[in-house]
Structure formats: structure tokens, C-alpha cells
Amino acid sequence: MPPIPSMEECRYIALQLEKGGYESIPPPKELDLLTAAEFRLLVQQALGSYRPAPTRRWRLGIAGALQSNARHFSGLEGMAQDAATVAELKQLTSHISAKADELEKNPPFQPFGREEAIAQAAASWFKHEFFRWVDPIQCPACGGETQCTGSDSPNITERQGGATRCEIWTCNSCQTPRRFPRLNAIDALIKSREGRCGEFAQLFYAVCLALGLEARYVWNSEDHVWTEFWSPTAGHWVHVDSCEAEVGKPQLYDRGWGKKQAYCLAFGPYGAEDVTRAYVDDWGECLQRRAEKRFGPDGQPTGERDLARALATYTVRQRRNMSEEEKARLSSMDEAQARWIADEKRRDREAEERDLRGKGRESGTQEWKEARGEDGKKD
Numbered sequence: 001m002p003p004i005p006s007m008e009e010c011r012y013i014a015l016q017l018e019k020g021g022y023e024s025i026p027p028p029k030e031l032d033l034l035t036a037a038e039f040r041l042l043v044q045q046a047l048g049s050y051r052p053a054p055t056r057r058w059r060l061g062i063a064g065a066l067q068s069n070a071r072h073f074s075g076l077e078g079m080a081q082d083a084a085t086v087a088e089l090k091q092l093t094s095h096i097s098a099k100a101d102e103l104e105k106n107p108p109f110q111p112f113g114r115e116e117a118i119a120q121a122a123a124s125w126f127k128h129e130f131f132r133w134v135d136p137i138q139c140p141a142c143g144g145e146t147q148c149t150g151s152d153s154p155n156i157t158e159r160q161g162g163a164t165r166c167e168i169w170t171c172n173s174c175q176t177p178r179r180f181p182r183l184n185a186i187d188a189l190i191k192s193r194e195g196r197c198g199e200f201a202q203l204f205y206a207v208c209l210a211l212g213l214e215a216r217y218v219w220n221s222e223d224h225v226w227t228e229f230w231s232p233t234a235g236h237w238v239h240v241d242s243c244e245a246e247v248g249k250p251q252l253y254d255r256g257w258g259k260k261q262a263y264c265l266a267f268g269p270y271g272a273e274d275v276t277r278a279y280v281d282d283w284g285e286c287l288q289r290r291a292e293k294r295f296g297p298d299g300q301p302t303g304e305r306d307l308a309r310a311l312a313t314y315t316v317r318q319r320r321n322m323s324e325e326e327k328a329r330l331s332s333m334d335e336a337q338a339r340w341i342a343d344e345k346r347r348d349r350e351a352e353e354r355d356l357r358g359k360g361r362e363s364g365t366q367e368w369k370e371a372r373g374e375d376g377k378k379d
Helices: 007-019 033-047 063-073 083-092 096-105 114-130 156-160 186-192 197-210 250-257 283-292 304-319 324-342 344-354 366-372
Strands: 146-152 166-171 177-181 215-220 224-231 236-241 264-268 271-274
Touching: 083 186, 083 197, 096 114, 114 197, 114 224, 114 236, 146 177, 186 197, 197 215, 197 224, 236 250, 236 324, 250 344, 271 304, 304 324, 324 344
Parallel strands: none
Antiparallel strands: 146 166, 166 177, 215 224, 215 264, 224 236, 264 271
16 A cells, blocks of 8 residues: 655645645545545644635546536535425435334344434335336336337426436337436425436435435446445444345445446535445456546546545535534544445455345346346356
């Protein structure tokens, strides 16, 4: 592992940030992700108060995903932008507390605190009772099978629901078309109660916030999304996938589905973090995939330094107006999270206890899962 700069060097960098000599936290000359996380914490501690770095164009292609998610999930209420929507979410989830009480009496895994109980109860309700997975899409007229025959621009109502594209599915029997807009707005998703992993994760993130969980959204470069919540009991951010109703199983995708991942980036109101290391089984192989991932504007691999810098800059910006007490609390959370990420033996032990090997994906058709390499059958 590359050496982490001394606290004296970190204080110098913090001073330059204060004076405007640096636009953002500069990374060490050689860098791996754990070093980047620890280095960021040291600089932030030396700075004493989190100050924003001036906006600077990040030239990597992956910046599109970072910037989009950062804008989308930076608000303290996430995507639930109005009081009426927040109130509706709280009313819809008012029964979750009682279900969590029952789970606490017989914990399905350890460590298992109140936050885990709430998340597990919410995820089970969300998947099995509230939200519906759309695939295959049934004909609205005769109930027959349909196939995707193209796409269309969203109409006014669909655009109001946050849709930027709309799939068109046509019945194989009666030729009746069925529109499937990819909605993003929370109020629209509450009404539709259907979607795929994107819609699941969007709405469930807002559900977590409504339940009082400190939550963030995780974007995966291999076309999946899920949620994390902060657990004081576990001392780190905990995985929860509403598509599968699974909690505390970050190795679900690698050991279970057989998914070859490169990037897992978490976004929330307190900042952003590269959490890939928690979600992959072989970090060395993952680094090779990252080096081959062509996200750059000129077909170049994404730079680790630039990614670490962008995530740290976003985190500093998000925390700049918070109280000193809140900054200290978040700094303590960051340190605990970094220790958990660094403790590979603990994470491996927890993954083995979950018994995930060969557990393929549940949501989606078998053909779709096989095409995506998520059926649990590793090559």
C-alpha cells in the first residue's frame, strides 16, 4: 500500500484549501482506494471545518454518472421534494415499526440492531407487497405476452413523473401497445408501484429516509443500483437491495449472482464514497477490470486519482454548512467505515455466514438473468 502522508503534510494541504491555493484535495502521487479514503479523512480532520472546493470540470466519462447521481441524491430529503410526498411515504410505512419489533426478537443474522430490523422489514414489505417487478410486461387488453418493439418520447404526464424515455411493448396476440415510462419522481413511483431495479432503488431510498434511516444510494457500473443505510450496531454502512429483499449481504452480487463488477459508488446527503471493495470478492481482479473500463472521453481508462478527488470534493462540498458537531459525527462514521472496509477478514467471515455462493438473482426473467451473467452460474 502506498504511504499515507503525515499529519503535518495534511495540515499544509488543509491550509492551502483554506487560502484557496488548492481547488480540491490533491491525492498522493501513488494511490489505492483505501489510501485515498484514509488520506481524505486526515485532510478533513486537519482542516477542522469542511470547505467546498470550487467547481472544476472533471474530464472523465464516469463523471457523467457521478454528477448525475450527486445532483439527484444530495438533498437531505433525497428525491421526496415536497412535504405531501414525505407525509404519504410515512403513512405508507407506518406499520414497519411493528414488523421490526418482531424481527428483533429473532434476528436473522448478527450484528442485528434496530436499523437492520427496520431495513429488513421495509425491504420485505416493499418487494413482496408494495412494488411490482415489471418483466415480463403483460398486455393491458388480453393479459397476453408482449415484446419490446421500440421506444417513444415521454408525453407530458410521463415527463412530470421524471421520465426521460418510454419503452413500447406490443402484445404478441392482439397487437395492443403498452407504454412503460422509466419514471424517476417519487410521487409518480408511489402511484405506479411498478418498475425494475432503477425504480425499485429510487423509491426504496426515499422509503428509508421516511423511516428515519440515514441512507444513501449505490450506483454500479454494471447496470444495477441499490441502497445502503448507516448502522450504529455494525459500525458501517449496510447493504440493502429492495429488488431481492436482502439486507447485509454486500457479496450477494459477486459470490451469489456471479457478477463481475468494476465500480460501486455511494451517494447521499453527507457525501460520496467508492465502496467497491466491500462488494467484490477479489480486489486484484477488480482493479484489472477497472483498468480496462473505458469510461474516459478518449477511450482511456478511468483514473483512480481523479475518481478519488471528485468523490472527496463532493463530500467536502456537501458538509460545508453543517455544524461542527455534525461534522465530527460524520468524521467518526467515516473512520468506522474505513476500518470495516480495511478489515478483509471480517468482511469475508460475514459473507461466509450469509452462505451466498451460487445464489442467483431472483428478480427478472431467467433469460434476462442469464444474458446479464446474474444467474449464479460462474464461468
